[in-house]
Amino acid sequence: MAALAAEGVLAKASLIDAKPFHYGGSxxxxxxxxxxxxxxxxxxxxxxxxxxxxxxxxxxxxxxxxxxxxxxxxxxxxxxxxxxxxxxxxxxxxxxxxxxxxxxxxxxxxxxxxxxxxxxxxxxxxxxxxxxxxxxxxxxxxxxxxxxxxxxxxxxxxxxxxxxxxxxxxxxxxxxxxxxxxxxxxxxxxxxxxxxxEIDQDLANLHGDGLVPGTRTPTVPVSNAIFMQVGDASASGRWAISAMKACEGRRACQVLGYGDGGKVQANQQRSASERDRPLFLFVRDAASSMNIALWDCERTSRPQQSQCLPTDRGALLNLMRERS
Structure with a gap:
């Protein structure tokens, strides 16, 4: 949801309950x-x-x-x-x-x-x-x-x-x-x-090729997964934007980001259970219609722990399984 512009930089505020809403229309x-x-x-x-x-x-x-x-x-x-x-x-x-x-x-x-x-x-x-x-x-x-x-x-x-x-x-x-x-x-x-x-503003800053600094064109391998090379960690939040663009039109989708082209090519040739831990993972789940983006927080700094890939290999493999 896009927000309208506001003025003043403010800290976190206290919650105040909204008043009950009773619809008064016909x-x-x-x-x-x-x-x-x-x-x-x-x-x-x-x-x-x-x-x-x-x-x-x-x-x-x-x-x-x-x-x-x-x-x-x-x-x-x-x-x-x-x-x-x-x-x-x-x-x-x-x-x-x-x-x-x-x-x-x-x-x-x-x-x-x-x-x-x-x-x-x-x-x-x-x-x-x-x-x-x-x-x-x-x-x-x-x-x-x-x-x-x-x-x-x-x-x-x-x-x-x-x-x-x-x-x-x-x-x-x-x-x-x-x-x-x-x-x-x-x-x-x-x-x-x-x-x-709210990402509309970020989309306005995309390059003509539909990507942002620090990413290269995603490629679609034989599997249903999409692989892309990700670069500058300081722009890691934008990896999610590139991933969602790559998943346009798909009800279910998975994007794996690696730090160099060699890693991308190597993992394209592997089954889901054999792939290396990615720097970034985006998953769109068809059943729940939810999008989730996760980063390897051992190599990339994120503001919240909930944005980090699981350290447990089994949990990670579950996220990395093929989507269709």
Whole structure:
């Protein structure tokens, strides 16, 4: 999810629970709002109910904030008509056309959405209006108040008066979810299928070949895995961007990064169980629709332990198994 610009560098803030949200629109508008909330929950957090509640609460918090649209669908699809700038990347990167949630998963996400429209408050993120994946460092992260982490996401809010909410006095007309999906599909995939739009700014800095400094063109071997050479450790966060670009259009994907071309070529010829420990590993899991990026923290510095490859060989091999 892309964040809007903010001013002032601020430290981590204390959590303050959001107020219960009771949807005041018509029955038809409520149905549309629930659909948009469920879509945001599933496409942003996969089948993880904890992560889904956090995403849903973020959307509700935005509806209650004067800087954002005063409808749920307006918040979720804000900027989706733009090639860059969509607030939730799944609305403009082709995800809505490439993958759809199973009926059982949709029902669960819809139930959590209905809870939120009936006043349920997820206290895990407080009044957060912004978040990003923990494996990237977007330009705006130091300019907002950091609140907390939930799963692979870090949550933020604006400071001071700018973070204030409006009174629930009016709800605009919700757009029809199917129509929003149709328009998104017609525009086609314009991005790399990233999990969070906060990487849009980084994508704007990519070289013409679609890669960034410190990486070379990924190659697709006989196996389903993708291999790429990674370079400058100081830009290691950008390895994840290159990996997600390489996985564009794939429901399941695995990218392994090694520090030199010889390592890349050698490991391309090996089975998954025989491959060397990579410097970087990206996995997209089709079953859960989640992306995960991990680094070898013995050779690359990362801000959180949760971003490190497991030291246990068995656990590592499980992550490195072939995806299809």
């Amino acid at each position: 029955v038809s508008n409520r149905v549309r709002a629930a659909d948009c909330l469920a879509a945001a929950a599933w496409y942003e957090a996969g089948n993880d109910p904890v992560g889904q509640r956090a995403v849903i609460q973020t959307v509700i918090n935005r509806v209650n904030h004067p800087a954002f649209p005063n409808t749920v669908c307006g918040v979720v699809f804000q900027g989706s008509e733009l090639s860059t700038g969509c607030q939730f990347t799944f609305t403009c990167d082709g995800s809505l056309a490439r993958r759809q949630p199973p009926k059982s998963s949709w029902k669960k996400a819809l139930a959590l959405s209905e809870d939120a429209l009936n006043g349920f408050v997820d206290t895990s993120i407080g009044t957060a209006t912004h978040y990003h994946a923990s494996y990237v460092n977007p330009w705006w992260s130091s300019k907002l108040e950091r609140l907390t982490s939930v799963g692979p996401h870090i949550f933020y809010r604006w400071a001071g008066a700018r973070g204030s909410f409006r009174k629930q006095a009016f709800f605009g007309t919700e757009a029809e979810y199917r129509e929003l999906v149709r328009k998104s599909t017609e525009r086609g995939a314009i991005g790399p299928g990233l999990e969070d739009g």
